[in-house]
Amino acid sequence: MDKYELLEVIGSGSFGMIRKIKRKKDNKILVRKEIDFRKMNEKERKQLVTEVNILRDLHHPNIVKYYERIIDKENYLIYIIMEYCEGGDLAALIQKCRKEKSLIPERFIWLVFSQLVLALHECHYGTKADGSPRPAILHRDLKPDNVFLSNNVINSYTHVKLGDFGLARIINDPEKDFAQTYVGTPYYMSPELINEQAYNNKSDIWSLGCLIYELCALEPPFQARTQILLAKKIKEGKVLDIPKEYSQDLRQLIKSMLNVMVIYNIFII
Ligand SMILES: CN(C)CCCNS(=O)(=O)c1cccc(Nc2nc(OCC3CCCCC3)c3[nH]cnc3n2)c1
Secondary structure (H helix, E strand, O other), X not given: OOOEEEEEEEEEOOOOEEEEEEEXXXXXXXXXXXXXXXXOOHHHHHHHHHHHHHHHHOOOOOEOOEEEEEEEHHHOEEEEEEEXXXXXEHHHXXXXXXXXXXXXXXXXXXXXXXXXHHHHHHHHHOEOOOOOEOOEEEOOOOOHHHEEEOOOOOOOOOOEEEOOOOOOEEEOXXXXXXXXXXXXXXXXXXXXXXXXXXXXXXXXXXXXXXXXXXXXXXXXXXXXXXXXXXXXXXXXXXXXXXXXXOOHHHHHHHHHHHHHHHHHHHHHO
């Protein structure tokens, strides 16, 4: 760790702190995700190894760049060094716009959509650095808190970065293989997860639909006080319309992403 100078803590994740650091050789600002694997059971440690291996294999301008991992055995700590996105995350932007009662500009929403499609395409269909095929990677926890902005002026061109593959899964064939466990944010849980069917790459598209909806409406498409009620609403699939200021194209796009699961479910029921 002597390569880096420690700066302030910017948050705490599930297994430890996230802090800004400065690389001494060139003063580049990065983030260090600290994970105390003493707190982890065997399954979580395996998932951590998967996450680090996933991050190491993913190289894409719209995926948070992974630099290195440092293992501090005597303190049971693993450090993951990643790129720092100075614009913060979409959750903070949505909160700000909700508080100021100001809608997010449509052109920004299309920028976010197009870049997350590219990031998910890389996850689901990308190949290894040497061009050899690799199994699909499902993010499984796409939500505003996991999407970061490279700079914080939403009107200038913004680089959007998909982050935090803490719940990501590797599956060999998205059409056949399924990842069999409940994960991610209940708000964005897709219908097939609700029906205890399996999770697959189309579920990341469902979550993307929920995220784009939330950028327009400044709240998630399905909300309820309990998971059971939430599941009921998601299965009913009834969604309030987004504000009239947005175009028909954007409205249709969101409907098709939130609808893809219904079409999908018809085939698999
Ligand atoms: C949930 N959010 C509303 C919390 C506030 C969000 N803003 S913040 O955290 O202070 C903030 C402000 C400015 C820039 C950045 N940049 C940033 N943050 C990361 O993770 C944030 C962390 C993730 C786990 C939970 C705690 C927050 C990165 N990971 C890889 N690169 C990253 N770059 C973050």
